[in-house]
Amino acid sequence: MAFVRFVLALFVLLAALPGRAATLPPLTVYFFDVGQGDAALIVSPSGKTVLIDGGPPEADDRLVPRVRQLVKGPLDLVILSHPHLDHLGGLGKVIQAVGVRRYMDPGFDHGSEAYRKLLDVVGKKAGQVMTPTPNPSSPETLLTIGLGEGATLTILWPRSPQDAFLSNTRSDVNANSIVAKLTYGNTAFLFLGDSEPETESFLLRKPIDFTSTVLKVGHHGGRYSSTAPFLAAVKPQAAVISCGAGNDYGHPTDEALERLGNVGARIFRTDRQGEVRAVSNGNTVTLTAEKGQRAPVVVNGQVRPGLVATGPMPSGRVVPAKGTLPARVDATPASGTLSSDGERYVSLKGSQVFHRDDCAALKRAKTQERTQYMNRTAAARERRPAKDCNP
Ligand SMILES: [Zn+2]
Numbered sequence: 001m002a003f004v005r006f007v008l009a010l011f012v013l014l015a016a017l018p019g020r021a022a023t024l025p026p027l028t029v030y031f032f033d034v035g036q037g038d039a040a041l042i043v044s045p046s047g048k049t050v051l052i053d054g055g056p057p058e059a060d061d062r063l064v065p066r067v068r069q070l071v072k073g074p075l076d077l078v079i080l081s082h083p084h085l086d087h088l089g090g091l092g093k094v095i096q097a098v099g100v101r102r103y104m105d106p107g108f109d110h111g112s113e114a115y116r117k118l119l120d121v122v123g124k125k126a127g128q129v130m131t132p133t134p135n136p137s138s139p140e141t142l143l144t145i146g147l148g149e150g151a152t153l154t155i156l157w158p159r160s161p162q163d164a165f166l167s168n169t170r171s172d173v174n175a176n177s178i179v180a181k182l183t184y185g186n187t188a189f190l191f192l193g194d195s196e197p198e199t200e201s202f203l204l205r206k207p208i209d210f211t212s213t214v215l216k217v218g219h220h221g222g223r224y225s226s227t228a229p230f231l232a233a234v235k236p237q238a239a240v241i242s243c244g245a246g247n248d249y250g251h252p253t254d255e256a257l258e259r260l261g262n263v264g265a266r267i268f269r270t271d272r273q274g275e276v277r278a279v280s281n282g283n284t285v286t287l288t289a290e291k292g293q294r295a296p297v298v299v300n301g302q303v304r305p306g307l308v309a310t311g312p313m314p315s316g317r318v319v320p321a322k323g324t325l326p327a328r329v330d331a332t333p334a335s336g337t338l339s340s341d342g343e344r345y346v347s348l349k350g351s352q353v354f355h356r357d358d359c360a361a362l363k364r365a366k367t368q369e370r371t372q373y374m375n376r377t378a379a380a381r382e383r384r385p386a387k388d389c390n391p
């Protein structure tokens with residue numbers, strides 16, 4: 001009996017030791033080689049799949065079969081970081097080939113033909129179309145998406161209408177890219193899309209733990225993104241740059257590579273190393289490149305498990321006081337294009353119109369198959385307002 005008690009005590013002691021977290025089942029992130037563009041697939045330990053971006057149009061030939069190889073059944077979520085062609089070009093074909101349950105984009109208006117065509121495909125194939133609008137009942141919390149076994153995707157940006165979209169930047173479409181942090185045990189991945197320096201400085205004012213083991217470098221290693229203060233907050237052990245060999249933009253730039261080197265990140269580039277696979281066991285991340293480098297690189301997770309938000313997210317620009325706590329909030333008016341009243345909109349399957357979610361027509365409807373929109377802009381992109389509730 002004494003022996004049993006001793007063994008039990010030993011277990012309790014071991015469990016309490018820091019850095020001794022048990023090894024978890026694998027979570028894999030594939031950074032595809034799509035040439036000049038972005039496309040990454042998350043496969044969670046429970047088999048949930050999230051595709052972030054779909055490369056340029058010419059990536060179709062390789063991207064579609066590769067996703068088919070890795071994904072059984074429809075993708076659980078497709079995130080378009082922002083509606084630029086080097087991120088959305090291959091998405092339509094992927095969605096047509098494998099299907100998708102939920103689709104999310106920033107909800108930032110962009111009238112390109114390619115984007116409209118993608119939304120046509122999404123409208124037909126996706127069960128739910130959403131934008132990263134904070135939950136109206138708890139607008140000060142970050143939107144999180146559970147991927148099973150403790151893996152969680154937290155959307156850091158955009159947060160319209162709580163925070164207005166960034167404007168007057170070098171590229172407002174880039175600056176309002178979806179920024180998402182995937183956390184798993186002591187490891188984390190940060191996806192930046194084509195975030196601009198304004199995105200980085202805006203986010204740095206929020207009470208967010210940015211620490212991430214692997215960073216999907218913003219804007220293909222462009223000169224302006226990956227600012228030193230932001231990298232100091234992220235502390236990446238490894239950085240993946242998704243770009244095409246000999247691209248016209250000079251990506252990645254020496255400036256970005258130097259700043260990444262200064263924080264000690266091991267750099268991976270899809271233009272030289274092809275597809276990069278990163279496998280997390282909750283404690284370490286093992287990165288393997290398709291070409292160029294034979295031995296896998298193992299980096300240690302340094303992320304404190306728990307919530308990504310270290311406090312409530314007040315809207316507007318948080319101006320830090322002398323210390324580190326946010327003291328004052330300069331509220332910026334919400335963007336006029338989005339519903340600021342927290343209403344949701346719903347369209348019935350096969351219908352050309354959308355309703356307010358409390359419309360009596362929805363209660364009378366025979367079909368339960370419906371698409372929910374998180375704001376009016378998203379609904380109006382695809383459907384007409386219904387005459388009965390005039391949303
Ligand atoms: Zn891009």
Ligand SMILES: [Zn+2]
Pocket residue numbers: 082084173174194
């Ligand atoms: Zn872009």
